[in-house]
Each structure stands twice: as C-alpha cells, then as structure tokens.
Amino acid sequence: MNAILQTLVSTIVQGSILALISIGMTLVYGTLRVLNMAQGVMVMVGGFAAYTVVDRTGVSPWISIAVAAAVTFLLGVLTYYMAVKPLLGRPGVDFEMTAFITTFAVATIVQNIILMIYGPRQKPFDPLWPGGINITSEVSITYHSMIMAVLAVGALVALGLFLSRSRYGLAITAVAQNLDAARLMGIPARRVYVVTMGIAAALAGIAGVLLAPLYFVYPNAGDLPLLQALIVVIFAGLGSVKGTIYASYIIGFLSSAVAIFWSSAFALPVLYIVILVVLVVRPNGIAGKPQEARL
Amino acid sequence: MKSVPLRALGWPQIKPIPLAIAGVLAAILPMILNSSYWVGVCTLALIWMVLNQSWNLVLGYSGIWNFGQLAIYAIGGYAAALVSLHTGLPWPIALVVGGFAATLVSLVLAIPSVRLRGIYVSLLTFGFSEVVRLLVIADKTGITGGTFGLSGFDGYGLQSMEPQARYRLIYWIALAFVIITLVAMYFIVRSPLGTGLMALRDNPSLAAARGVSPIKYQLLSFGISGFFAGIAGGLYAFTYGVVSPSLMGLGQMTLLVTMMVVGGLGTLTGPLIGTAIITLVQAELQNWPEIRLILLGLVLLAIVVLMPRGVVPLLAGRMGRLNSWMSAGESKESKPTATSTKT
Numbered sequence: 001m002n003a004i005l006q007t008l009v010s011t012i013v014q015g016s017i018l019a020l021i022s023i024g025m026t027l028v029y030g031t032l033r034v035l036n037m038a039q040g041v042m043v044m045v046g047g048f049a050a051y052t053v054v055d056r057t058g059v060s061p062w063i064s065i066a067v068a069a070a071v072t073f074l075l076g077v078l079t080y081y082m083a084v085k086p087l088l089g090r091p092g093v094d095f096e097m098t099a100f101i102t103t104f105a106v107a108t109i110v111q112n113i114i115l116m117i118y119g120p121r122q123k124p125f126d127p128l129w130p131g132g133i134n135i136t137s138e139v140s141i142t143y144h145s146m147i148m149a150v151l152a153v154g155a156l157v158a159l160g161l162f163l164s165r166s167r168y169g170l171a172i173t174a175v176a177q178n179l180d181a182a183r184l185m186g187i188p189a190r191r192v193y194v195v196t197m198g199i200a201a202a203l204a205g206i207a208g209v210l211l212a213p214l215y216f217v218y219p220n221a222g223d224l225p226l227l228q229a230l231i232v233v234i235f236a237g238l239g240s241v242k243g244t245i246y247a248s249y250i251i252g253f254l255s256s257a258v259a260i261f262w263s264s265a266f267a268l269p270v271l272y273i274v275i276l277v278v279l280v281v282r283p284n285g286i287a288g289k290p291q292e293a294r295l
Numbered sequence: 296m297k298s299v300p301l302r303a304l305g306w307p308q309i310k311p312i313p314l315a316i317a318g319v320l321a322a323i324l325p326m327i328l329n330s331s332y333w334v335g336v337c338t339l340a341l342i343w344m345v346l347n348q349s350w351n352l353v354l355g356y357s358g359i360w361n362f363g364q365l366a367i368y369a370i371g372g373y374a375a376a377l378v379s380l381h382t383g384l385p386w387p388i389a390l391v392v393g394g395f396a397a398t399l400v401s402l403v404l405a406i407p408s409v410r411l412r413g414i415y416v417s418l419l420t421f422g423f424s425e426v427v428r429l430l431v432i433a434d435k436t437g438i439t440g441g442t443f444g445l446s447g448f449d450g451y452g453l454q455s456m457e458p459q460a461r462y463r464l465i466y467w468i469a470l471a472f473v474i475i476t477l478v479a480m481y482f483i484v485r486s487p488l489g490t491g492l493m494a495l496r497d498n499p500s501l502a503a504a505r506g507v508s509p510i511k512y513q514l515l516s517f518g519i520s521g522f523f524a525g526i527a528g529g530l531y532a533f534t535y536g537v538v539s540p541s542l543m544g545l546g547q548m549t550l551l552v553t554m555m556v557v558g559g560l561g562t563l564t565g566p567l568i569g570t571a572i573i574t575l576v577q578a579e580l581q582n583w584p585e586i587r588l589i590l591l592g593l594v595l596l597a598i599v600v601l602m603p604r605g606v607v608p609l610l611a612g613r614m615g616r617l618n619s620w621m622s623a624g625e626s627k628e629s630k631p632t633a634t635s636t637k638t
Contacts, residue, residue, distance in 0.1 A: 035414050086600040093603045096414050097360055101552065102599050108549045109592035116585040223545065227425050234418050265433035272426045279419060280407050 015252030016152035022229040024200030030176040030239035040226025046208025047217040076201025125212035340574040341469035347566035349523030355561035358496030363420030366427035371397035371525025379448040393529035401521025444539025559605025
C-alpha cells in the first residue's frame with residue numbers, strides 16, 4: 001500500500017516535470033521540424049543560472065526561477081540563430097537531420113563552456129520550501145515536490161492558454177498546423193520560430209531549477225532529462241502537444257514504478273523496451289500522425 | 296568514355312597514384328614518427344577510421360540516421376575482450392567473434408529502425424546507445440566491470456616485445472584493418488547492394504517500386520556495418536588493454552560525427568580524411584582539454600552550416616571544375632581533332 005502511494009506521488013511529480021521538458025521539444029518540432037537536442041542542456045543551464053544568482057546575490061530561490069527562465073529563453077533564441085536559421089530553406093540538404101546535428105553541436109558547446117566555468121563538481125541547491133509532510137508513517141512528500149508539481153502544471157496551463165488565447169500563441173499554433181496557410185495569412189513564420197525556440201528553452205530552464213534540489217547542479221545534469229524527454233516524445237509522437245502530456249505521465253508512472261518496485265538502475269532500460277514495442281506496433285507514437293502527412 | 300557514366304552515378308573511382316602514395320606514407324609513418332605518443336595517436340586514428348568507415352555505410356550511403364553505432368562498437372570491444380579473457384583463443388578469432396556479436400546486436404537494432412523513418416530512427420538509435428551505456432555502468436555482476444571497464448586480458452599477446460617495436464606492430468595491425476575495411480566498402484559500394492542502398496536513400500518510393508526491398512537491403516547494411524564496427528571495438532580493446540563505458544557517450548559521439556561530417560558523408564575517402572584532420576587537431580589540443588570539446592562543437596556547427604557535404608566532395612568538385620576547365624581549353628585549341636574523334 002505504501003509503495004503504491006509512493007509510486008503515485010512520484011508519478012505526479014515526475015510526470016509534471018517530464019511534461020515541462022518534453023513539451024518544449026514537441027512544440028519546437030511541431031513548428032520548426034527541428035528535434036532540439038539542446039533541450040537537456042537548457043535544463044542544466046536553468047539550474048546553473050538559478051544557482052549562480054542565489055549564490056552571488058543571495059536572493060530567494062523563487063526569484064531565481066524567473067532569472068533562469070530569462071537566461072534559457074535567450075539561450076534558446078541564440079540556438080535558433082546559430083544552429084537553425086542558417087539551415088532554413090537550403091536546397092539539397094536534409095533539414096531535419098542537419099538541424100539535429102547542429103543542435104547537438106550547440107549542446108556540446110554549451111555543456112563544455114559550463115564545464116570550463118564551473119568545473120565538474122556537483123553544486124547543492126536548496127529546496128524552494130524546506131520540509132514536508134507525512135501522509136502515512138512511511139510515505140512522505142516534501143513541500144518542494146508539491147511545489148514542483150504545482151508549478152509545472154501551472155506552467156503547462158499557462159502555456160495552453162498562451163497557445164490558444166494570445167496573439168503570439170495563436171501564431172505558433174497556426175504555423176505548426178499549416179505553415180503555408182499561416183504565411184498566406186501574413187504570419188511572419190521566422191519570427192514565430194524565434195519565439196517558439198525561446199519558450200521551449202525557458203520551459204526547460206524552469207524545470208531545471210525545480211530539479212536542482214533533487215539532482216544537484218552539474219554540467220551533465222541535462223543528460224538524463226534529455227533521454228527521458230526523448231522517450232516521451234517518441235512515445236507520444238513528435239509534434240502532438242496533448243499526446244506529449246499523456247505520455248509524460250505514463251512514462252513518469254512507469255519509471256517510478258520500476259524504480260520503487262525493482263531498481264532505479266533499470267528504470268530507463270525498461271522504458272526503452274516499452275518504447276521499442278510501441279514503435280514496432282505504432283511507428284509514429286500513440287498520437288503522432290504518419291510522417292508523410294506532416295511534411 | 297566509360298568514366299563519365301560512372302562518375303554520374305556517383306561511384307567512387309580508384310585514383311591509383313594518390314592511393315599508393317597515401318598507403319606508403321601510412322605504412323612508413325611509425326618509422327618517421329619517433330615518439331611512441333604520436334604512434335599511439337595515429338593508431339587510435341586508424342581504429343576510428345575503421346569505425347567511421349563502417350558508420351558511413353549506414354549513415355552516409357544508406358541515409359539511415361543511426362546514432363547507435365558507438366554502442367555496437369563497444370559491444371564488439373566487450374565481446375572480443377571477454378573471449379580473450381575467458382578463453383585461450385588467438386586474437387584474430389576473438390576479433391571476429393567481437394565482429395559477429397556486434398553484427399547480431401546491430402541486426403536487433405535494425406529491426407525496429409528499418410520500420411521507422413527519418414528523425415524517429417535517430418531518436419531510437421541514440422536512445423539505444425545511451426541505454427547500453429547506462430546498463431554497462433549499472434552492471435554489478437562483474438561481467439563487464441561496470442564503470443571501470445574490463446581489463447587484464449591478453450590482447451595481442453605482445454607484452455614480451457620491446458615497447459617501440461610493439462607500438463609499431465600494433466599500428467600496422469590497425470592499418471591492415473583500415474585497408475581491409477576500405478577495400479570491403481569499395482566493393483560493397485560498387486556492388487548492386489551499394490547501388491540499391493543509395494537508391495533507397497535518394498528516392499525510397501521509386502527504389503522500392505523498382506524492386507529494391509528496403510527492409511532486406513537496409514538490414515544487410517546494418518549487419519555489414521555492425522561487423523566492421525565490432526572489429527573496430529575489438530581493435531580498441533586489444534590496443535589499449537581496456538574497454539570501458541567511456542567508449543560511448545555524448546562526447547565520443549560528437550567527436551566521431553564531426554570526423555565524418557568534416558570529411559564528407561557518403562564518400563569513401565571522407566571518413567579517412569575527416570578522421571585524420573580531427574585527430575590531429577585533437578592531439579594538438581591535448582594540453583587544453585577544456586576547450587577541446589568546445590572547439591569540436593564549433594567545428595561541427597561551422598562545417599554543417601558552411602559546407603554541409605564535407606571537405607572531400609568540396610575538393611572533388613573543385614578538382615572536377617579544374618579538370619573540365621583544362622579540357623575545355625584543350626578542345627578549344629584543338630577543335631578539328633575533337634570533332635574528328637567524335638565522328
């Protein structure tokens with residue numbers, strides 16, 4: 001009973017964070033057809049930005065979330081100008097693949113710059129709200145993980161409202177749905193790309209701050225989130241926002257169940273086998289459309 | 296006249312004189328370099344050449360975005376090391392066993408991969424290699440040695456030789472495998488299999504409609520590529536006497552992908568030249584490890600943005616333009632003979 005309750009709690013927390021990271025990837029893929037391999041690095045940079053601000057100025061960690069979001073937003077925009085814009089509309093080159101490689105290169109560059117500045121050591125980061133409550137004698141939730149879930153869900157709701165209500169969000173949705181039609185309606189697609197890359201990175205940056213007290217801040221902190229987010233987006237089918245949210249919680253549940261009932265070392269391999277089966281049965285994920293139809 | 300349609304098909308042509316010069320230079324290189332450090336660097340470059348050549352068959356010629364090759368390479372290395380550690384078989388057999396183990400894993404990876412398209416393949420294979428790495432790191436049974444890797448096996452069994460002669464011999468063994476791989480790739484690319492793979496890369500639906508089976512051809516491409524990757528892994532294991540999870544990982548992948556992209560994907564000499572250039576740059580930067588990977592990332596970014604097809608096709612294009620410019624001048628000067636040969 002306790003283990004089941006623990007799994008549920010862990011599912012909600014992990015699923016929300018996963019959704020926050022992978023929604024950025026799916027949003028970028030949906031609008032630009034770029035699989036952003038720098039998303040994991042954004043998680044890590046978010047953590048470092050928050051750590052630096054708290055460490056140097058001593059402000060409350062809550063303010064550092066905003067700083068991390070701003071820093072990663074700018075880095076996302078920079079990634080667009082460095083890695084994606086030069087490739088747009090170039091004939092004779094497979095855009096999706098070259099962009100995959102260039103964003104990967106950006107990830108390597110950023111990760112090693114951080115490594116050079118801060119060194120490989122893990123940096124501690126205080127929880128946003130220390131302490132916790134015990135549900136039963138053995139199952140406890142820290143306040144921090146509650147805040148993680150609440151903030152992540154809040155950010156997702158805000159993103160949903162942004163995409164469906166605001167002027168810029170509607171532009172992103174329009175470009176993702178039909179690039180040509182959106183351009184004919186006068187939407188400047190390339191500026192939408194900039195905003196999308198920025199927002200996706202900022203979401204990952206927020207996730208990075210939330211994850212920092214759990215996994216510390218260090219230059220490889222983005223590797224595991226990237227891998228999990230990749231699993232989520234394959235499972236969901238790239239470009240589907242709703243599918244990504246469902247998939248995040250399913251993957252969150254699976255990985256916490258395996259970690260609690262078996263061993264955390266096997267969480268990723270088990271997920272990977274699940275993904276293999278899903279891909280063989282449904283090659284475009286649970287909600288993805290066939291790729292030809294989306295090109 | 297035969298060379299024109301061959302070039303139009305994109306088949307590699309043998310240029311005997313440059314090849315012979317490069318071969319002789321490569322063979323006498325350990326004699327010229329009188330430091331064991333540089334011979335070691337060159338040996339590593341040769342091992343990477345075998346690996347990149349094998350990777351290029353899938354990535355460049357078949358156009359399947361397989362980013363799991365490093366895991367296959369490492370599995371070949373582990374298999375060869377385990378054979379060497381637990382049995383008394385001679386090293387060539389251990390290498391071949393490693394190659395076959397890698398082929399097997401590569402085929403298993405290929406089964407879901409050939410069903411997918413484009414970006415999903417890269418996701419799947421990239422995830423595969425990371426999971427293999429994490430599994431090895433988490434391995435507590437002692438079979439693979441976990442984080443610290445596997446060591447203590449015989450390797451080539453040359454421990455009794457004096458160091459300098461040993462380094463040279465190991466270098467020549469690696470060089471022999473580079474040549475074997477190059478020749479094998481040449482014949483594969485020239486064969487109907489190679490043509491079929493390129494056809495599937497350039498126009499999958501047309502190729503399939505003309506009777507080129509995507510699943511059969513791409514499985515073959517994965518299998519062959521896996522075999523040579525496994526051999527490269529075994530060479531690494533026997534050269535350094537250790538295999539560890541550090542054979543895989545993001546940094547290594549960046550390094551090898553940069554080599555192939557710099558040289559030119561889908562060319563035979565591209566992986567060789569790219570590997571040579573990047574290894575040299577990396578070895579020169581040995582004393583500044585922090586900026587090594589940053590520079591590598593910048594080079595990768597710059598090459599993809601500025602010359603996405605790599606150095607070799609760029610130079611080949613320039614060379615072709617020079618040739619046609621020369622021959623155009625010739626035909627202009629000696630017009631009567633040109634027309635007389637035509638008729």
